[in-house]
Amino acid sequence: MQYHIDTIPVWDALKLGGECPLCALRRKIELADVERCLGGSVMEPDTRVRVNEKGYCQRHHMLIFMQQNKLGHALMTHTHLQETEKKAQKIFAQAAQGAQAGADAPLTKRLMKKDGSREALKEAADQLDKLTGSCILCESINENMQRYAYTMLYLYGKEASFRKAFEESKGVCLKDAALLLRMAGEALDVKKQADFAATLQKLMEENLSRVEKDLEWFTLKFDYRNADKPWNNSRDALERAVTKLRGWCVGAEPNPKD
Ligand SMILES: [Zn+2]
Ligand SMILES: [Zn+2]
The missing domain is CATH 1.10.287 (Helix Hairpins)
Known part of the structure; x- marks a missing residue:
């Protein structure tokens, strides 16, 4: 399948430095789609037919x-x-x-x-x-996410600076790791697939462990004996743990307000 390569949003999402750049992209598309579906496009016959059919x-x-x-x-x-x-x-x-x-x-x-x-x-x-x-918004979001996953892997394969930034990032959530692994066969040659799988393994190991420790400290902070100890990075550990496990759904918006 031919995907339209859209590198700027992917770079921007990675630069946010969050738990999952693909979750940030998904949320951005979702908010825009929700807004759009109540806007002008709702009257376009094409969209109407699809909404009527799928809901x-x-x-x-x-x-x-x-x-x-x-x-x-x-x-x-x-x-x-x-x-x-x-x-x-x-x-x-x-x-x-x-x-x-x-x-x-x-x-x-x-x-x-x-x-x-x-x-x-x-x-x-x-x-x-x-x-x-069925849901036409889910369909549209999924189509866009395929394209972003492809673009991310394309950049990983072609641009050393992106590869380095990805390797130094917090990785992705488990859900989007699946999206990337599934897409890797299409977007990368076999050597780069091996390279990417090794990078992903390392990133997931480091970052799941980091979030797990943060979450543990979050729970320990409820013990009165730890009340005066610093939070370190644990204040939003629950939200970040949920993101790593299932994709972003709770906590601060993954994208900054424009
Ligand atoms: Zn994600
Ligand atoms: Zn939906």
């Missing part, structure tokens, strides 16, 4: 709701609901018919649990999961 996940409904534009949010939700209603009705009708056919099946089939009822209900549940599992 938003819980997290993104929450973020859109927090924008305090209830009318905009309601208009999008209304058309998505109309489209979803039709699909859901079809699924529930199939479930009801399948279960009824099972109930009407001959006794021997029912006793052997071969009446097909369970399968029909499970199929309906799977289809509902699919219907409620």
